[in-house]
Amino acid sequence: MSLAPSSEGDRHNKFNNEGIDPSFSSPPSSSSFTLSPQESPRPKSSSSALPPEQALLSVGFNQDYGCFACGTQAGFRIYNCDPFKETFRRESDGTGVALVEMLFRCNILALVGGGKAPRYSPNKVMIWDDHQNRYIGEISFWGEVRAVRLRRDRIVVVLEFKIYVYNFADLKLLHQIETFGNTKGLCAVSSGPTSCILACPGQHRGEVRIELYNQKKTHFVQAHDSSLACLALSQNGALLATASNKGTLIRIFSTVDGTKLQELRRGAERTEIYSIAFSANAHWLAVSSAKGTVHVFSLKPTTEEPRSEAMAAARPPSSNGSMASTFGGSSSYLLGASSSLLSFASTNAGSSLALIKGVLPKYFSSEWSFAQFHLPEETRTIVAFGPQKNTVIIVCENCSFYRCSFDATRGGEMVQLEYERFMKQDEAEEQITAAQMRSVK
Known part of the structure; x- marks a missing residue:
């Protein structure tokens, strides 16, 4: 089981003296961006793969789907969706960034190293301020970081068997969650300002844990009989969608009480649900x-x-x-x-x-x-x-x-x-x- 920094002094957490303004009141610019509410698929290396596939390590949307971020073998890039255009890139020394998590259209990013020559350890989450052109925070773990999810007030870090929730302003550890084996880094966080809701694998196969932080409540939903393949929350966190590794059905649940609201059929044959x-x-x-x-x-x-x-x-x-x-x-x-x-x-x-x-x-x-x-x-x-x-x-x-x-x-x-x-x-x-x-x- 992977371990993370203990709450006693947060010895593995580093934060600069200026801290982070959780409101991010600075106006958006061409170099501002955000996070994806679902898993960013990591390409599988292959000797027959095209060079662009080898260079690309991850892709993820921001919270409002207005742009997407790419982790590459040389850094990262940000693209606008409509109209489509490259917004900017940070690539220089040939070192890789495996995960790039954006926060709406502000200048703050969460980065995790990876690729053939990682920019930094895959066990670290680096908080990057692109406006200041420097790192303003760092969180270290004993195991590989599988995913990062961001809100204006929270940083959520996903390891294979555990999830850590931090306060964005000072990187104080607020919550630890034990999960079923989660190599895909499945985790979804509501992006709306009025409620903070988190969904992740529970401790049993096919189970989803729903954290209603505003209400201080926890629900467990047996969403599927087989292992989870994908999950997502609506923007306000009221609805949860899940798919299993069978890939035939998508189920919709209410996060308020865990009630199943709808069952959708993708098809009859098994397949992998990507997003x-x-x-x-x-x-x-x-x-x-x-x-x-x-x-x-x-x-x-x-x-x-x-x-x-x-x-x-x-x-x-x-x-x-x-x-x-x-x-x-x-x-x-x-x-x-x-x-x-x-x-x-x-x-x-x-x-x-x-x-x-x-x-x-x-x-x-x-x-x-x-x-x-x-x-x-x-x-x-x-x-x-x-x-x-x-x-x-x-x-x-x-x-x-x-x-x-x-x-x-x-x-x-x-x-x-x-x-x-x-x-x-x-x-x-x-x-x-x-x-x-x-x-x-």
């Missing part, structure tokens, strides 16, 4: 997998008022020719378009079979995806929702970037709007050569 992401309004869920398909699911409203509105919208027109209930004006904007509510009642395959759910096998009663995008290449991917309405961002291990849109009324196959390559072949080759030369020295 899960909620839309900002929690009306949609995106999932990417090893099958080379990105799925978008319609989520059911979670309060009685939206549920009744959705049911009314799904009814046939009344005898006078008007709909029993309509959406429009500001309410349509706040609810995310009426189609997102209609879709769960009329478009998801599972809902049309709801009346005979008790007769049909479970395969037919779960809900199928509303929209899909088929990648033209086999590669690991992470997925998120773009800032434009009904758009999905896909970032691939082979350095491909896609921006797609889906029809919120009809669903079906998504339309590709943009394609880019974010690490060029010659740049990757230079990184690998520099890393190889450094390793020889």
Whole structure:
């Protein structure tokens, strides 16, 4: 089992005299960024891999999916999603950064070394202030850091069997959590300012632990029979989505009491789920997998008022020719378009079979995806929702970037709007050569 600094004096924690302002009130600039709420897939090294894949060590979105960060064999890079462009990079001495965790669009980053020539130990989390161009904090552990999650008030560090929660302002250790074996570094933290919610593996296979820090409550949810493969929280932390290593079902739970709200079916064959992401309004869920398909699911409203509105919208027109209930004006904007509510009642395959759910096998009663995008290449991917309405961002291990849109009324196959390559072949080759030369020295 991996160990971390003890709370007695936090001997392995280092912090500069100035500390960190947890409000980060300085205005965003072109060199500001944030964190991904899901696992950043680390490419598996292969002798046949292309140079860009060898140079790329990790990819992760920030909290609002506005940009993504890449850890490379020579440092790290930050990219904006819409419009797509490289914001900046910090690469110089040929030493690698395995994990890069951003905090919205401020100048603070959490970095973990890795690659052929690590910039610093994979057992350390370095807090980097890009505005000051220096490290302002350091946390050391006895084991390898698997993931880091950031909030404005918390730093969450994930090891294989343990998770540590620190206060951002002074790096004081606040909480330690024992987990089931967690080599993927699974952990999700709500990004909204009003509530602090954390979800991570429990101490049993397929179990999820939910920490409601504001309420000082803990829930345990037996989400799956097999091991967890992926999990994600909605922005406000109210909803939890999980997938097991079977990769056929995605389950949605309420974090308030652990109730299962919905069961979504990706497909019938086993596969690996790479990432899960909620839309900002929690009306949609995106999932990417090893099958080379990105799925978008319609989520059911979670309060009685939206549920009744959705049911009314799904009814046939009344005898006078008007709909029993309509959406429009500001309410349509706040609810995310009426189609997102209609879709769960009329478009998801599972809902049309709801009346005979008790007769049909479970395969037919779960809900199928509303929209899909088929990648033209086999590669690991992470997925998120773009800032434009009904758009999905896909970032691939082979350095491909896609921006797609889906029809919120009809669903079906998504339309590709943009394609880019974010690490060029010659740049990757230079990184690998520099890393190889450094390793020889």
